Structure formats: structure tokens, C-alpha cells
Amino acid sequence: MSDLQNLYQELILDHSRTPHGFGLRGEIAAQSHQVNPTCGDEVTLQVHRDADGSIEAIAWEGHGCAISQASASLLAELAEGLTVDELEIRIAAFREAMRSRGKIEPDEELLGDAAALGGVSRYVARVKCAMLAWVAAEDALHKA
Numbered sequence: 001m002s003d004l005q006n007l008y009q010e011l012i013l014d015h016s017r018t019p020h021g022f023g024l025r026g027e028i029a030a031q032s033h034q035v036n037p038t039c040g041d042e043v044t045l046q047v048h049r050d051a052d053g054s055i056e057a058i059a060w061e062g063h064g065c066a067i068s069q070a071s072a073s074l075l076a077e078l079a080e081g082l083t084v085d086e087l088e089i090r091i092a093a094f095r096e097a098m099r100s101r102g103k104i105e106p107d108e109e110l111l112g113d114a115a116a117l118g119g120v121s122r123y124v125a126r127v128k129c130a131m132l133a134w135v136a137a138e139d140a141l142h143k144a
Contacts, residue, residue, distance in 0.1 A: 011116045016066035021076025025059045030144035032136040036128045041068040045136035047079075047144065055079045055087055058137065065129050067120060072133035074114040084141055090114075091134050098127045 030047045041064025050056045058076040062069065079087050090110055094117075097106040102122035106115035120130045 011113060012066060012070040015070035015073035015077075015113075019060075019069055019073035019076075021058050021060055021073060023059060024061050030140040032139035032143065034132050034136040034139065036064070036068065036132050038125065038128055039065060041065060041129050041132050043068065043072055043133050043136050045072065045133055045140055047137060047140045049084075049144075053084065055082045055084070060133060060136075062133075064132070065126075067117070067126055067129040068132050071114070071117055071130045074112075074117065075133045075137060078112050078114050079137070087137065088141065091138050094134050095131065097121055098131055 024044060024046055025048065027048075028046055029049055031044065033042075033044045035042045041062070043060055043062030043064070045058060045060040047055060048057045048059060058079045060072050060076060062072060078090065082090070093107055093110050094114060097104045097118055098121045100121050101124070102119070104121075106118040108115040117130050120126045
């Protein structure tokens with residue numbers, strides 16, 4: 001395994017152990033609950049916005065594999081301060097990379113540390129794990 005793959009694996013494990021944005025809030029701006037029946041991953045995700053409409057925070061709770069938990073954490077970290085349009089662009093870019101079966105490298109400039117999940121796209125059964133929180137965020141934004 002290359003040094004870069006080791007670094008990415010460690011980043012994913014760190015985010016699954018100490019997740020960013022974990023813990024739902026009392027006030028709910030927009031919320032979505034998603035389940036991956038294939039492996040039992042589950043996430044409830046809230047999108048909280050500032051007065052100007054930008055993303056103040058993503059709060060979430062869930063359980064599942066390290067990939068699904070790390071992905072939710074990485075999304076929560078990435079989304080802070082973005083506009084809704086900027087977040088939607090990133091969700092679309094992440095989805096495209098995940099569906100590519102390893103043919104498209106995630107854009108690190110656009111996705112930040114979430115680009116570390118790019119290798120997951122080569123494992124079709126794991127793509128749903130990585131996408132779960134991103135689908136929940138997209139759904140919550142459409143409900144808002």
C-alpha cells in the first residue's frame with residue numbers, strides 16, 4: 001500500500017473514531033433520515049443555516065461502518081460556511097466520483113479531505129456507505 005493510501009486510510013479511521021458534527025440539535029432547520037439496507041448503515045442528518053442562508057453546520061447521528069461514519073464527518077467538516085449552491089455542487093461531484101468505479105479521481109480542491117474516499121468507488125458494495133450522508137444532505141436541502 002502506498003504512503004498516500006495509508007494516509008487516506010488513517011484519515012478515514014480518524015474521522016470514524018472522532019467524528020465532526022456528531023450529535024443532533026434541538027432546533028431543526030432541515031433533516032433527513034437515510035438507511036443503507038445492504039449493510040445496515042443509518043444516518044439522521046440536519047442542515048443548519050445562518051441568517052444569510054449559508055451552511056452554519058451539519059449535525060448528524062448514525063451508526064454503521066467506518067466508511068459511512070467517516071463520510072458523514074468529512075461532509076460536516078466540508079459544508080461549514082458554504083452556500084447551498086456550493087454544497088450541491090460538491091454533492092454532485094462526490095456522487096460522480098463515487099459512481100465512476102475508480103475512473104474519476106475526486107477533485108481535492110472541491111471536496112477537501114472527502115477526496116480521501118475516492119478509493120471506495122472501486123468497491124460497488126461500499127459506494128452506498130460513502131454516499132449515505134451526502135444523500136441525506138441533499139434530501140434535507142430539498143425539504144428546506
